[in-house]
Amino acid sequence: MNRSEGTPAIKVVGLHKDFGDYPVLRGLNLTVEWGRLLVIFGANGSGKTTLLKLLATQYRPDRGEIWVGGIRRSQDPVAIRRIIGVVAHQPMLYQDMTCQENLTFFGRMHGLDDIPRRIDDVLHKVGLEVRRHQRVRTLSHGMQKRLAIGRAILHDPPILLMDEPESGLDQEALASMGDLLRMEAGSNRTAVMTTHNVDRGLAWGQEVAVLSDGVIAYKADRDSLDEGRFRGTYLKQIEVAP
Amino acid sequence: MGSVQTDQVTMTSSTASRSYLGSAKSVLLLAAGAFMLANMYLIFMWAPTEAVMGHVQRIMYIHVPMAWLAFLAFFIVFVGSIMYLWKRESRWDMLASSAAELGVVFTSLVLITGPIWGKPIWGIWWTWDARLTTTLVLWLIYVSYLMLRAYSSNRSQGALYSAVLGVIGFVDVPIVYFAVNWWRTQHQRLVIGTGSLEGSLNADMRTTLYFSLLAFTILFSFLLWQKISMKRTEEDLRSIRYSKELTRGARIER
Amino acid sequence: MKEFLRPVFLVTWKDILLELRSREVVIASMVFAVMVVVIFNFALNVTPETVDILAPGILWVAFAFAGVLAMSRAFVIEKDQGSLEGLLLCPVSRDSLYFGKMLALFLFMTVVEAVLLPIFAVLFDFSAFSFTLIGVILLATLGFATVGTLFSSIAVNTRSREIMLPVLFFPVITPVIIGAVETSTGAIGSSVNVIGVGRWLQLIAVFDAVFLVLCPWAFGLVMEE
Incomplete structure (x- = not known):
């Protein structure tokens, strides 16, 4: 997976994206090293979701280039999709299929072998073993979210992209989500997640970054974080935001 | 700082070239006006009255050029759409969408002038003949x-989707x-004299028709140009408004 | 080739499974088509003398309207549950997603038509089992599904998607509807077909071929956003 070649897990250079009305991303640069958990903060409409969708090959950049796992986005988006797992706002599951059917379908779409074992493994991780044959429609919102995470890690991707994975979860689900994230991060997975909850993001992330005015306005290691400057960049942006 | 200066330089040069283009556009406007006036004279005063159809036949000098321009417009939509899908530059979208708007206007006029011409000649407003029906579908x-x-939910989505439809x-x-x-x-429900249209025209009528084609094409070129520069101005306004918001934001941050 | 077809059939199979569970597409389209026929029967006052001329038209209006209903569901189901994103995130080409959805839509529409055709045949008293008729139904339905899958994927992302789909679909599909009606008139009625059934079938086949190339290409562009 090019890990040996010393290329970073994610590299973004001069990324521009607008939807025709005003620019969302304006020359964004970002590098994420292998095995790190990066948390991106940003106000509503700052372009967090757009950035993740660009990384996940769901949008096409207007300008700039993206490398994920050393693969150039413009050259082989299909190969990128093979090595990423994505958790988005919506669970991206079929409501009228059971947990097992959903996972089987997406596993086959990824061309995986050994799917039953992988499903056992994933359902165990997200704690939905007993719901295996239940239709997704009958699951609670939090359970659907957990299944969505299961779906994202089914093909054991080296890189995880998560867009506000904690939104809409209750306290208990949040705690187990935190455990899950720490577990995943510990397993040498690279992860990028977005949030607008400062405390939770700081608790979970190894690196933090603030997305503001279409660029990464501040980025630092969690351990060497200049909290005053971080909060300054982030909170001021919230005040200014219309 | 350096980048800001470059921006300004490109902006002034583009403004300069635009004002130059602007005067070229005024020339085109004058030409369109002059040719259309001459065209009206030719159509209504100079061209001989058709023996069978009478005065109403004169509508042909407007109807036919409009039909031709409508097809030209849709061809431009096609080319602009392909170029947009290939290059993803907004100017191709501006070209395609401007041509589409004009094409729809001209096709509407074709569909209106056709029945006005047809009613006295055929006795009916509309007939489902091949050309009329194709024009309607178009x-x-x-x-x-x-x-x-x-x-569309946003501008670039609209540009992309409509380019696909343009192709x-x-x-x-x-x-x-x-x-x-x-x-x-x-x-075959009713037979219309569908013999070659040009064959039945005498030399003066043909001259008038060709002149009218030329005049309407000049008018079309001006309208297309005007439409595109309006869209470009809109885009400029949007980016100015946005950069103003940015400076305001940046000032507060500092 | 196998690499390409595997996801195609997976997507189709998934759509069939969902349809078996929810029965949203086939049953609704069928009921709708029957209603169209009943209303046309009143509107046109079909008699034994006029049935040869009117029945093919009614048949195809019903098929086309039912088809639009079916194709509008094709992507609404994906969009409402966010699963379209899940599909787009799979490491497969956009082409295979397109053909998977198209094949499922084609199957659903064929099932609807297979049930409706005998009903029409009884109601309007014609023989449903002519090879020409079945051939033109398959060819025209392929054309519907080809264009419909693309337009459905476009319409679902716009505001007022219910309006957008038929507005996009019907003008472009005109040649297929004309060809299908003319061929069916030749097959059902006794009227002489001046152009010839073969040439009409060719025209629909050309339409299908052209759009089977264009639409997957366009789908790739549309889904890349």
Whole structure:
């Protein structure tokens, strides 16, 4: 997976994206090293979701280039999709299929072998073993979210992209989500997640970054974080935001 | 700092070239006005009255050029759409969408002038003949093109979707024409003198028709140009408004 | 080739499974088509003398309207549950997603038509089992599904998607509808077909071929956003 070649897990250079009305991303640069958990903060409409969708090959950049796992986005988006797992706002599951059917379908779409074992493994991780044959429609919102995470890690991707994975979860689900994230991060997975909850993001992330005015306005290691400057960049942006 | 200066330089040079283009556009406007005036004279005073149809035949000098320009417009939509899908530059979208708007206007006028000409001659407003029916389908395709732009959730989505339709719609036109033509052959309901139109025209009439084609094409070029520069101004306004918001934001941050 | 077809059939199979569970597409389209026929029967006052001329038209209006209903569901189901994103995130080409959805839509529409055709045949008293008729139904339905899958994927992302789909679909599909009606008239009625059934079938086949190339290409562009 090019890990040996010393290329970073994610590299973004001069990324521009607008939807025709005003620019969302304006020359964004970002590098994420292998095995790190990066948390991106940003106000509503700052372009967090757009950035993740660009990384996940769901949008096409207007300008700039993206490398994920050393693969150039413009050259082989299909190969990128093979090595990423994505958790988005919506669970991206079929409501009228059971947990097992959903996972089987997406596993086959990824061309995986050994799917039953992988499903056992994933359902165990997200704690939905007993719901295996239940239709997704009958699951609670939090359970659907957990299944969505299961779906994202089914093909054991080296890189995880998560867009506000904690939104809409209750306290208990949040705690187990935190455990899950720490577990995943510990397993040498690279992860990028977005949030607008400062405390939770700081608790979970190894690196933090603030997305503001279409660029990464501040980025630092969690351990060497200049909290005053971080909060300054982030909170001021919230005040200014219309 | 350096980048800011470059920005300013490019902006002034583009402003300069635009004002130069602006005066070229005024020349085109004057030309369009002059030619259209001359055209009106030729059509209504100079061209001889057709023996069988009488004065109403003069509408042909407007009807035919408009039909030709409508097809030209949709061809431009096709080219602009392909270029947009290839390059993804907004100027190609501006060209395609401007041409589509003009094409719909001209096709509408074709569909209005046709019956005005047809009623006294054929005794009916409308007949489902191959050319009329194809024009109607064409009109529907490009109306849906404009609707698709209006109903898209953002500007770049509208540009992308309509470019796709600009290609699909144009490729569809010959197939529509074949189908409608055969369908007409199948159902001969009333026979219209469909002999060669030009053959039945005398030399003066032909001159008038060709002059009218030229005049309307100049008018079309001006309108297209005008439409595109309006869209460009809109885009400029949007980016100025946005950069103002940015400076305000940046100042507060500092 | 196998690499390409595997996801195609997976997507189709998934759509069939969902349809078996929810029965949203086939049953609704069928009921709708029957209603169209009943209303046309009143509107046109079909008699034994006029049935040869009117029945093919009614048949195809019903098929086309039912088809639009079916194709509008094709992507609404994906969009409402966010699963379209899940599909787009799979490491497969956009082409295979397109053909998977198209094949499922084609199957659903064929099932609807297979049930409706005998009903029409009884109601309007014609023989449903002519090779020409079945051939033209398959060819025209392929054309519907080809264009419909693309337009459905476009319409679902716009505001007022219910309006957008038929507005996009009907003008472009005109040649297929004309060809299908003319061919069916030849097959059902006794009227002489001046152009010839063969040439009409060719025209629909050309339409299908052209759009089977264009639409997957366009789908790739549309889904890349």
